[in-house]
Amino acid sequence: MSATVSTTSAMATPEAEEKSRGLYGWVATVDHKRIGILYLLTTLFFFMVGGVEALLMRIQLARPNNNFISPDAFGQLFTMHGTTMIFLVVMPTLIGLANYLVPLMIGARDMAFPRLNAFGYWMLPFGGLLLHYSLLTGGAPAVGWFSYAPLSETAYASTSGTDYWGLALLVIGIGSVAASINLIATILTLRAPGLTIRRLPLFVWMVFINSFLVILALPFLNAAIVMLFIDRHLGAHFFMPSHGGSAVLWQHFFWAFGHPEVYIMVLPAFGIISEIVPVFARRPIFGYEFVAGSTVAIALLSFGVWAHHMFAVGLGHPIDMFFSATSLLIAVPTGIKVFAWSATLWGGSIRLTTAMLFAMAFLIQFTIGGLSGVTFAVVPIDWQVTGTYYLVAHFHYVLFGGTFFAVFAAVYYWFPKMSGRMLSEKLGQLNFWTAVIGFNTTFFVQHFLGLMGMPRRVYTYADLPGWGWLNLISTLGAFLLGFSVLLLLCNIIISLRRGRPAGDNPWQAWTLEWAATSPPPEQNFDCVPPINSRRPLWDLAHPENPDPIVGGPQSIDGFVLEKNRVGMVTFLVSESCFFLMLILAWLFYNSRAMTGPSPASTLDAHKTGLFTLCLLASSLTIWLAERQLRAGRPGWFRGLLGLTILLGAVFIVGQGREYFRLYHQGIVVSSNLFTTTFFTLTGFHGLHVCVGLVLLLILLGLSLAGDFKQGRLEAVKSIGLYWHFVDIVWIVVFSVIYLKLLL
Amino acid sequence: MPNNYIPVFDPASAHTEAISHLFITVLVVCAVILLIVIGMVAIGLLRFRQRPGSVDPPPHFGNRQLELLWTIGPTLIVIWLFILTARGMRESDPIPPPNLEPDLVIIGHQFWWEVRYPKAGVITANEIHLPTGTKWLVRMESADVIHDFWMPELARKIQLIPGQTNHLWLDAKKPGRFLGNCVEYCGVEHAWMLAVVVMESPEDFAAWLRGQQKPAPSPAMDSTRNGLQVFTAQTCVNCHAIRGVSTPAAGAAPDLTHVADRSILGAGALANSATNLFRWLKNPQAIKPGCLMPNLKLTDAQAGALTEYLEDLQ
Numbered sequence A: 001m002s003a004t005v006s007t008t009s010a011m012a013t014p015e016a017e018e019k020s021r022g023l024y025g026w027v028a029t030v031d032h033k034r035i036g037i038l039y040l041l042t043t044l045f046f047f048m049v050g051g052v053e054a055l056l057m058r059i060q061l062a063r064p065n066n067n068f069i070s071p072d073a074f075g076q077l078f079t080m081h082g083t084t085m086i087f088l089v090v091m092p093t094l095i096g097l098a099n100y101l102v103p104l105m106i107g108a109r110d111m112a113f114p115r116l117n118a119f120g121y122w123m124l125p126f127g128g129l130l131l132h133y134s135l136l137t138g139g140a141p142a143v144g145w146f147s148y149a150p151l152s153e154t155a156y157a158s159t160s161g162t163d164y165w166g167l168a169l170l171v172i173g174i175g176s177v178a179a180s181i182n183l184i185a186t187i188l189t190l191r192a193p194g195l196t197i198r199r200l201p202l203f204v205w206m207v208f209i210n211s212f213l214v215i216l217a218l219p220f221l222n223a224a225i226v227m228l229f230i231d232r233h234l235g236a237h238f239f240m241p242s243h244g245g246s247a248v249l250w251q252h253f254f255w256a257f258g259h260p261e262v263y264i265m266v267l268p269a270f271g272i273i274s275e276i277v278p279v280f281a282r283r284p285i286f287g288y289e290f291v292a293g294s295t296v297a298i299a300l301l302s303f304g305v306w307a308h309h310m311f312a313v314g315l316g317h318p319i320d321m322f323f324s325a326t327s328l329l330i331a332v333p334t335g336i337k338v339f340a341w342s343a344t345l346w347g348g349s350i351r352l353t354t355a356m357l358f359a360m361a362f363l364i365q366f367t368i369g370g371l372s373g374v375t376f377a378v379v380p381i382d383w384q385v386t387g388t389y390y391l392v393a394h395f396h397y398v399l400f401g402g403t404f405f406a407v408f409a410a411v412y413y414w415f416p417k418m419s420g421r422m423l424s425e426k427l428g429q430l431n432f433w434t435a436v437i438g439f440n441t442t443f444f445v446q447h448f449l450g451l452m453g454m455p456r457r458v459y460t461y462a463d464l465p466g467w468g469w470l471n472l473i474s475t476l477g478a479f480l481l482g483f484s485v486l487l488l489l490c491n492i493i494i495s496l497r498r499g500r501p502a503g504d505n506p507w508q509a510w511t512l513e514w515a516a517t518s519p520p521p522e523q524n525f526d527c528v529p530p531i532n533s534r535r536p537l538w539d540l541a542h543p544e545n546p547d548p549i550v551g552g553p554q555s556i557d558g559f560v561l562e563k564n565r566v567g568m569v570t571f572l573v574s575e576s577c578f579f580l581m582l583i584l585a586w587l588f589y590n591s592r593a594m595t596g597p598s599p600a601s602t603l604d605a606h607k608t609g610l611f612t613l614c615l616l617a618s619s620l621t622i623w624l625a626e627r628q629l630r631a632g633r634p635g636w637f638r639g640l641l642g643l644t645i646l647l648g649a650v651f652i653v654g655q656g657r658e659y660f661r662l663y664h665q666g667i668v669v670s671s672n673l674f675t676t677t678f679f680t681l682t683g684f685h686g687l688h689v690c691v692g693l694v695l696l697l698i699l700l701g702l703s704l705a706g707d708f709k710q711g712r713l714e715a716v717k718s719i720g721l722y723w724h725f726v727d728i729v730w731i732v733v734f735s736v737i738y739l740k741l742l743l
Numbered sequence B: 001m002p003n004n005y006i007p008v009f010d011p012a013s014a015h016t017e018a019i020s021h022l023f024i025t026v027l028v029v030c031a032v033i034l035l036i037v038i039g040m041v042a043i044g045l046l047r048f049r050q051r052p053g054s055v056d057p058p059p060h061f062g063n064r065q066l067e068l069l070w071t072i073g074p075t076l077i078v079i080w081l082f083i084l085t086a087r088g089m090r091e092s093d094p095i096p097p098p099n100l101e102p103d104l105v106i107i108g109h110q111f112w113w114e115v116r117y118p119k120a121g122v123i124t125a126n127e128i129h130l131p132t133g134t135k136w137l138v139r140m141e142s143a144d145v146i147h148d149f150w151m152p153e154l155a156r157k158i159q160l161i162p163g164q165t166n167h168l169w170l171d172a173k174k175p176g177r178f179l180g181n182c183v184e185y186c187g188v189e190h191a192w193m194l195a196v197v198v199m200e201s202p203e204d205f206a207a208w209l210r211g212q213q214k215p216a217p218s219p220a221m222d223s224t225r226n227g228l229q230v231f232t233a234q235t236c237v238n239c240h241a242i243r244g245v246s247t248p249a250a251g252a253a254p255d256l257t258h259v260a261d262r263s264i265l266g267a268g269a270l271a272n273s274a275t276n277l278f279r280w281l282k283n284p285q286a287i288k289p290g291c292l293m294p295n296l297k298l299t300d301a302q303a304g305a306l307t308e309y310l311e312d313l314q
Helices: A014-019 A022-027 A032-061 A071-105 A114-136 A161-189 A202-234 A247-264 A267-281 A288-304 A317-329 A331-345 A354-377 A379-385 A389-419 A425-451 A467-498 A536-541 A563-590 A605-630 A634-664 A673-704 A712-737 B014-047 B064-092 B202-213 B222-233 B274-282 B300-310
Strands: B104-109 B112-117 B122-125 B127-131 B136-142 B147-150 B158-160 B166-170 B176-182 B194-200
Touching: A022 A032, A032 A071, A032 A114, A032 A389, A032 A467, A071 A114, A071 A161, A071 A202, A071 A247, A071 A267, A071 A389, A114 A161, A161 A202, A161 A563, A202 A247, A202 A267, A202 A288, A202 A563, A202 A673, A247 A288, A247 A389, A247 A563, A267 A288, A267 A331, A267 A354, A267 A389, A288 A317, A288 A331, A317 A331, A317 A354, A317 A379, A317 B064, A331 A354, A331 B014, A331 B064, A354 A379, A354 A389, A354 A425, A354 B014, A354 B064, A379 B014, A379 B064, A389 A425, A389 A467, A425 A467, A563 A673, A563 A712, A605 A634, A605 A712, A634 A673, A673 A712, B014 B064, B104 B127, B104 B147, B104 B158, B112 B127, B122 B127, B122 B202, B127 B202, B136 B158, B158 B166, B194 B202, B222 B300, B274 B300
Parallel strands: B104 B136, B127 B194
Antiparallel strands: B104 B112, B112 B122, B136 B166, B147 B158, B147 B176, B176 B194
16 A cells, blocks of 8 residues: 555644744645645736736837837846746646645645655745846846847847846756656655546646656756856857857757647646536546547647747758648647537536636637647748737737636635635626636737737837737736736635635535545545545445446556655656757767867877776666665675765766866867867766765765665665666767767 | 738738638638637537536546547648648748859848848848849848848748848739838847838839949038038948948948938838938937947037938938
8 A cells, every 4th residue: 555644644743733833834834735825826926927017018019109118128028027927927836736736636645755845846936036136137138038049148138137037947947847756756656545547637647747748848948048058158159150059959949848838838727627627517527538648649749849939940841841740730639628628518517607617718718829829830821920919819828818717717616625715706707707808808909910010029019000009909908807817816815714614525526635624634634535436526425326437456557656766767857858958969069060179189088988987887886785785784785885986986086187187278168169068068967976976975974874774775776776877878978979089 | 101901911922822821721720610619618508507406417428439530530630731731831932942142132130131132232221122023032141149031911931040041032913012020039129120122113123223233422512511521520430331432341230322212210210201310310229229329429410411411312
């Protein structure tokens, strides 16, 4: 039986109660429910900030030739608006909801790694602070949320705003990856008995798939930002065409992240809708398997469509056509979902609560945004409308009319569970109608503005026929939309004090979170209901007509995994993606002719080969060490562990001496693109080795101090995995950089 | 002023005509799909509204045939759309034969377009004249950051990327004056990086080109002579070329040899008139803050003389 309810110290001791009270309790919490709420409160704050930025821009754009906002300030506003909404609002809101709901929905007590959970959360306010700190140091970033090179290089973006942008994204990205590792480990290892994969609530399934997108895509962004920093601060030229770099490579790297990112921002919303629509239609989701399967199709395809953001680059027709094909194809699994949700309504008994209203608006609005997306996949159409307000309309329809309306629905649906009180339905209806009218007024007219020729990211425009009054309508809509958000805020504040008590299951829903009290106790469940199907609470309430039994513990999806192993493997998969980008950069630049230092003229392959052997030997020694520990021979374990550390240190010292030698010859990271990619790739690998050495030293220290219970074996195995990973990466790096020199 | 309300659907060339037709076809398909979805939702909400006192209906978990239908159906539709896409790409953006010398070279700068007619030896800025009835091959380059040239009635948009050359065909079936913007954020004055393309009859175009090929007219009157003096004495000559007067480093600033001929100033920030040119010369930063022309703090007299000289350069 997996570690779910009974093995935990569920009884609240007096000290535990004392610690969880007041502000300190919230700041120091590792409880997933509190962390989830912290995420949501933080993103609500940044949503206001991003909203104000949007309203300021809309005021400036309401009339042609306006001078309410200067062009420089406007550049900062649209950059901050996009960056804030994507990284400080939408992504963390979905992660926060997942954090709160997933353990409850799978009948677990908490996430797999509660302290990692807290760490992931705190990266959010830290990153937000970093981003906004730029306002005090010369100005916010002003190069757009995707920071195209070479505009983002120091020659054209000389303030440190771009640097804070990069730092903030790195920090927040680390938090997102941590959260996703946690979610994957939680879903794979902490499900209640009977909750096989095929019985997962669709929200959990979509969050699960989404977490893979996060761990695979964020490293692409991190690698790109790191390279931009090396350009900006170490004089390199990854993305400076004037010195052999490639501006287009930035676009490839960024969109390799950026496209999966937009699915990251929508899959959990699909999950929300998949939970809400069935409950208020009083019917199970239409076609669970197709909805679940299509999610996997979207996830896989999302890595193959990125260059549809680059159809105007001139990549050539064959490449454009490939990405057109994949982009058209990805519409199919999305369509499957839309049809499934719509069909769920038929034959049902529909209650149009506020949550359901927002879900219905999601359906229509997301479809509009998705269809305008299909027009973009048709390359010649993209050649007309990309970079215009038609594009702005498209992505706001999917991200706001889609995802954020799903978030509004989620608030109305799960607020009772989180707070124990119902939100006001009266205020909710007003909230809904002002939101729908405000949203569509703001963004529908923008489709026309794009077709009329208005580019995006312009701080003003000429008085061309129709541009002025359409922009004015859009601005008025934006204020109505802002007002609707204030209504939501009021609803939340008022209902926290005076909302009707909710009870455990005010919606008569069927997933496990509704079996807990509202709000749930710290341990979530004292006792999890029996789980034989996808709707355990339906089965409980309708013993005469339970859902058909789906799979079972004996079936292939009834497996149980060990959480440290899952966590480490997931992390290593993520790190591989980071190294993949660095290796690709190496291959790309070193396949071109260039002047200056070259591998043959600067590198000592034989010496490095020797140090490589040491590193590979250290993999053997740590494997042997594990075996000794398992066999109960701590002395041998410590000896072999020490040998591993020694061999690793030899490698690092060797690397360091190589760097030193090159530095003395005047060969530095900025010399040419060979040295840039060489130092970046081997440098980051060396960094990983150093981190590994620190981990091994900690292990050795713990073992020598006698603090080594049997349970530490899992930790040793996980760190061993990390060490093997570092070695495998080096084998690839060595082959790519040095092998040619030896042959 | 543009002569169209919705330029994307008012094509003036065969290329954009192909795109416009394709766009309408795809929009119709999308509209039909949207109506189906709206229908399913709206009718579903109305027909299956909860009646008072009703219980949960018996569970129904899906219908495999229906699900296959709405998987295979859309797949067939997107395959068809892909075929239309491939055809549309060929029709709207023919691939130029390799090594064909371009008829026109456009170089993007922050925040203006350098325009060169290599075969005629003409260099100008922001306003392009072309003859109707022939396809001109345009080579796109950038001197600094990524820009994007877009004339919605005439051609697809294409990025101007430093370190890379792109190509575009420009042509029109009938004469007209077309307006376009830079469409890739290129810095603080991206909004005012307009281009004007004048499509005119081959005779008119030939006359225009001949005029452009001549060096700048020498100033005939005292006032214009004073203006030339201001031009050479102030640092204008360091950046702005006037053929016959100054030859600074290429691409530092718009070529002004025949600036009076153009309809816009400051890449669209102002219409070209003596009043506007005077305002611009007095303080370009007040009109287009962040553009790369500094405020030279000219006196009214200097700016006035300079305006007279420049408005004489036809």
